[in-house]
Amino acid sequence: MSLRFSRPSRNPDDGPPHPVDEVPPPARLALLGLQHLAIMYAGAVAVPLLVGGALKLPQHTIGTLVNADLLVSGIITIVQSVGIGRILGVRLPLVAGATFTVVSPMILIAEQFGGGAAGLPTVYGAILVSGVFGLIIARFFATVVRFFPPLVSGCVICVIGLSLIGADAGLIAGNDSKSPEYGQISHIGLAGLVILIIVLIHRFTRGLISQLAVLLSIVIGTIVAIPMGLVHLSEVGKAGWFGISHPFLFGAPQFHIAAIISMCVVMLVTFTESTADIVAVAEMVDKPLQPGDLARGLAADGLSGVLAGLMNSFPDTAFAENVGLVGLTGVRSRWVVTVCGVLLVALGLVPKVGSLVAALPDPVIGGAATVMFAMVTAVGLRVLHKVEFDGTHNMLIIAVTLSVALLPSVAPNFYTKFPTDFQMIAASPITSAVIVVFVLNLLFNHWRAGTRAATS
Incomplete structure (x- = not known):
């Protein structure tokens, strides 16, 4: 990751506004904002669905998590695009959404501290502290980002994708291999159909339709699942049209040092993700990026952790698919993204939306998630392509990192004889990957x- 800061070449008050600050006509503004929402929506709701499904939470509770997730994502998206003085927000067309990095640690912590909903007070206590930690170190991290080059970020991103495959496998086949319901051919076939639809849409369509492949595959897969008896909409009818997730829904937050360390590492990974996306979008829109801009953008990620801990949501990061959309469309206005944030907030205040999303069949979500997580791994491989290997030890660093990080994924009981606090850190593939590669x-x-610093 090569990060270069520059100073504006002119007084921003002189002449026409930068394209980033221009406001398109209302109709175009609304449509472009809706397009950003469509691009990120499937990814945004996937995190609460995966966590809720893995912890076997009731459908209405998963719906609450979805609404809280959309609400916090909307707030942080608005903060990033509009900004709050010199404190928060990078003021670029950047969409925030729940990071997949948090899925594995959340599930692990919840299972260690009571399982299911009983473990969530510890999870949200750790997320709350990690958010405060993020707010405190944001400015410092912006100055030491050189210690998180492609070698580090690429390894971590690969591990994120690989370690999450088990979560979507559980959604498709079930989590109890001894159950007669486990691994039903119809469920695996449905997930396979969802994957096939994604492939066909990408192969034979272009533009917006291609970008909506994941969302369209989920819709089609859900329709196919109706006659299979996998779609249950009873909770949707019970849900209200307006409401908000109650703070500390699962009880007062609990604070355990191992869980806090794990979530603080997740925050560092989130900062690494967001830094890459902030730099990328700044280059796309030709807007000079200064150290204070990056620090404010990262501080917004820290704020998302605080809000997540309060509102039963998830820490946010910049969504790469929306960064790609900026490059594809050439639309540089940050106010387009603000509209997307407003729409997310509106959806987060409608419980029926969360209940409807929570009613999606597990095999459908699992099939779509399989592709999405594999894409995360592919992104990590692309980042590692920037690493120099000749005359360095970088190949060894990658090998050791992957071996240590993926051990608990393939052997979940690997660390069972170690102290619980150690398990909380070492048994998380993402946490251990960050520590080892760093x-x-x-x-x-x-x-x-005398060693050649070949990390870019």
């Missing part, structure tokens, strides 16, 4: 005198 990168590429 330390090894420092050891081989920064601390060792």
Whole structure:
């Protein structure tokens, strides 16, 4: 990751506004904002669906998580695009959404501290502290981002995708291999159909239709699942048209050091993701990026952790698919993204929306998530392509990181004889990946005198 800051070449008060600050006509503004919403929606709701499904939460509770997730995503998107003084927000067309990085640690922590909803007070206590941690270190992180080069971020992104495959496998086949319902051919076939639809849409369509492949596959898969008896809409009828997630829905937050450390590492990973996207979108829109801009953008991610801990939601990061949409359309106005944020807030205040999303069949969500998580891994491989290997130890660093990080994924009971606090950190593939690759990168590429620093 090569991060270069520059100063504006002119007084922003002189002449016409920068395209980032222009406001399109109302009709075009609304349509472009809706398009950003359509691009990110499936990814935004996937996190609460995966966490809720893995923890076996009731459908109405998962619906509440979805609404809280949309609400917080909308608030942070507005903060990022509009900004709050010199405190928060990068003021670029950046859409915020729940990070997939949080899925595995949340499930692990909840299972360690009571299982299901009983473990969520500990989860949200840790997220709350990680949000405060993010707010405190945002400015500092913006100055030391050179210690999170493609070698580090690429390894972590690969592990995120690989470690989450088990979560969507559980949605497709079930979580109890001894149950007679486990691994039904019809459920696996339905998930396969969803994957096939995604492939066909990408192969034979272009433009907006292609970008909506995941969302369209979920809709079609759900329609197919209706005669299979997998769609239950009773909770949708019970849900209200207006409401808001109650703070600390699962009880007063509980604070355990191992869980807090794990979530603080997640926040660091989130910062790494967001930094790459902030730099990318700044280059796309030709807007000079200064250290204070990056710090304010990262602080907004920290705020998302605080709001998530309060409102039963999830930490947010910049959504790469929306960054790609900016490059594809050439629309640079940050106010388009603000409209997307307003729409997200509106959806987050409608409980029926959350209940409807929660009613989506598990095999359908699992099939779509399989592709999405594999895409995360593919993005990590693309980032690693920037790493220099000749004359360096970077291949060894990647090998050790992947082996240590993925051990608990393929052998869930690997650390069961270790203390609980150690398990909380080491048994999380993402947490262990960040720690191992960060330390090894420092050891081989920064601390060792005479070693060539080939990390970009």
